[in-house]
Amino acid sequence: MSFQGNHDAETLRLRANAEALARLTNAEPVLVGVAPALEVVPGMSPELILTSGAPLAWPEYSGGQRRALIYGALYEGLARDPDEAADKLDRGVIRVATTQEHGCIGSVAGIYTASMPVLIVEDRVHGNRAFCNLYEGASRYRLNYGSFDQEVVDGLRWLEEVMAPVLSQSLSLQPVDLKPLMARALRMGDELHSRNTAGTMLLTRELTPSLLRLAGDPAWAGRVQSVLEFLMANDYTFLRVGMAAAKATADAAHGVPHSSVLTGMALNSREFAIRVSGLEAEWFRGPHPSLDGKFFDGFTPEDAEWIGGESCVTETVGLGAMTQACAPSLMEYQGGSFATMLRNNESMYAITLGEHPAYRIPALDFRGSPVGIDLHAVLSTGVTPLIDGGLAGKDGGQIGAGVLRPHLGAFQAAAAAYELRYPQASGA
Amino acid sequence: MSFQGNHDAETLRLRANAEALARLTNAEPVLVGVAPALEVVPGMSPELILTSGAPLAWPEYSGGQRRALIYGALYEGLARDPDEAADKLDRGVIRVATTQEHGCIGSVAGIYTASMPVLIVEDRVHGNRAFCNLYEGASRYRLNYGSFDQEVVDGLRWLEEVMAPVLSQSLSLQPVDLKPLMARALRMGDELHSRNTAGTMLLTRELTPSLLRLAGDPAWAGRVQSVLEFLMANDYTFLRVGMAAAKATADAAHGVPHSSVLTGMALNSREFAIRVSGLEAEWFRGPHPSLDGKFFDGFTPEDAEWIGGESCVTETVGLGAMTQACAPSLMEYQGGSFATMLRNNESMYAITLGEHPAYRIPALDFRGSPVGIDLHAVLSTGVTPLIDGGLAGKDGGQIGAGVLRPHLGAFQAAAAAYELRYPQASGA
Secondary structure, eight states: OHHHHHHHHHHHHHHHHHHHHHHHHHOOEEEEEEEEHHHHSTTOOTTEEEESSSOOOGGGOOHHHHHHHHHHHHHTTSOSSHHHHHHHHHTTSSEEEEGGGGTBOOSTTOOBOTTSEEEEEEETTTOOEEEEEOOOOSOSOOGGGTOOSHHHHHHHHHIIIIIHHHHHHHHHHOOEEHHHHHHHHHTTTOOSSSOOHHHHHHHHHHHHHHHHHHHTSHHHHHHHHHHHHHHHHOTTTHHHHHHHHHHHHHHHTTTOTTOOBEEEEEEOSSOEEEEEGGGTTOOEEEOOOEEEEEEOTTOOGGGEEOOOBOTTHHHHTTOGGGGGGGOGGGHHHHOOOHHHHHHHHHHGGGGEEEEEEEEEEGGGTTEEEEEEEBHHHHHHHOOOOOEEEEEEETTSSEEEEEEEEOOSHHHHHHHHHHHHHSOOOTTO | OHHHHHHHHHHHHHHHHHHHHHHHHHOOEEEEEEEEHHHHSTTOOTTEEEESSSOOOGGGOOHHHHHHHHHHHHHTTSOSSHHHHHHHHHHTSSEEEEGGGGTBOOSTTOOBOTTSEEEEEEETTTOOEEEEEOOOOSOSOOGGGTOOSHHHHHHHHHIIIIIHHHHHHHHHHOOEEHHHHHHHHHTTTOOSSSOOHHHHHHHHHHHHHHHHHHHTSHHHHHHHHHHHHHHHHOTTTHHHHHHHHHHHHHHHTTTOTTOOBEEEEEEOSSOEEEEEGGGTTOOEEEOOOEEEEEEOTTOOGGGEEOOOBOTTHHHHTTOGGGGGGGOGGGHHHHOOOHHHHHHHHHHGGGGEEEEEEEEEEGGGTTEEEEEEEBHHHHHHHOOOOOEEEEEEETTSSEEEEEEEEOOSHHHHHHHHHHHHHSOOOTTO
């Protein structure tokens, strides 16, 4: 009887994980539009600012993530200066919530305010939507990296006034199927987390026919030219599209009872956290990852600071470090050798449930990417999911890039919760 | 004294090879225009047809290459039917010459007629120009693969009437620097012989701003749209640009007295041949290469036929099989495994004089590509230069792709000529 009980729990988990894996791999994310967050993000409101990571109370945000929230308030015109913003945040006049509570996904600090445009990605198979705001450009200083000055403001305004309307018009003429585009980018040297050069080019290519039609209208021609210049100068642009696609995909696999598959990984200024398909909305928290990085000239590991980050949603769906061997060029950006990248990539099969039928790795003879990170496999092997990522500096701005390796803490916390939620019969 | 003499010959050869290598790697090919062959190809004339490979007398061309020459005559309106074309070719009313005698470079049969548009690439460092005609599109049936029907004719006319004028206008607004573009394509999964997906996309990207300007003129808008559609549908388009760049580069390194560096490899229907920098215009001939290929469905090695080919000019300048490890995706097209591709690529360093400072291989930790194939190194190692390439069928059309491995014959013939031309003192 006890054996039977245990067997049932195991069977239920296997079935649930197969279902979660199928949802992860069957999702068909499509870029359908761009609109101000206030118009499309569920629950968005004018005095609300969204930020990356598992939820914290406002006073718990520290360092660059706290500053980024204040800067978001200034950008949105919710306060005249940092002191007033902090005061209004203290009093709850300006509110803070997490991106993922609102279907969004945050790059680094992940600051969303009501007027900011967001990319809208819809999973055509499961019907759900996810959102990501727009890449600010190649400058080291960006709001999402905790920087704020006139240039940052001008860049964000340009996204609102030029980029967003042009993309919105273009996508209304022709939405972009992201899964084939992303599969193709993997064959062109991207891993779609820290390298998005091919993704950006393929996206530009998909947009070009409708941009060309738009450019025929003198009212649009100048803005179209300006958007094309941005797309050609900013190889990272696609990251936000890929993140929205990954968020839509991960959400499709979330909420399968009994499943131990990860459907989220996220950083805030205090901790690393994971979300598990069968464990509802709870985030399980642990210490920040260890880091193997390459720093821009003049910076050292001592200059790095954790200010939040959810681009690791790409790893959650079988991209990023899960396809690191697709992107040997990445070693220039984040260090390492190709042998290390191959080894990193191959090590991930030990903790994943399947191989992605669409996301394939040419350098592994087109093996499907490792997908469906299983909580129990992480704990039984002691191997945690690797994450490619950009590194923020203590004084704001990006200061490098590297590979993050989470510790087991968050996974142990999740496993304990899983055990409580789905108790196995004893005596197994 | 005999030692001194030998030493001098060796010193002269080393110096000459260093010079040839420097020219190969310093060349800066720029795509400057597109024009009808008659207008820009030196020595082109209305009754002349150019074809790939070391020169043969007309009656010596056989099979698909002979047919392709006849088809060229029909396309150009030099004859009403194949019999009349053959008769005029027999009588020398229609003349045949080789592409490389006229600064051109031939893909497969490499048929050039007077009215066909050619890409014009100029090496800004050495001042020389090279030409390549335009990619006919993704159909298996193309004139350069020995096919000819109404669809082939319509495609060639479209190149003349739509593609060429649009490219010409666009390039007159903005020429395209090819070296940085090609270096970048190598980081995006191309090896720039059998895979040109990134190259085509990067070229399209470079052309887009001027195409956009052109599209503002209603007289051009339709043709611009049509060209963009072609560029987006035909990932191989860049090959011809890359071939012209490689031809300009190889020509820059040709004609250095005492140099034993290869400046050309070429196939015709009878033989494989090489050209050597210090041995003037002579081609040294040997048997056709052996072949390790992957055939399209329904075809076998018995269906393959040699009908000419000079795209191996890319290998001559450190691309193609010399950068095979850049393009793991190629295994889908030409077979093999990534381990084989790495091994193939690495084996080429044994027969080359240097590592290309601009063309780097991410999967070899950014090692420069093997460049400057040395005749003597080939003979002392017995290793011949590998060539990526498409395969033609006996009934015309492409039937597959693979890796060609030349035999030593042509190299032995060249070495004998080198020995005669630059005798070493005996007794060494």
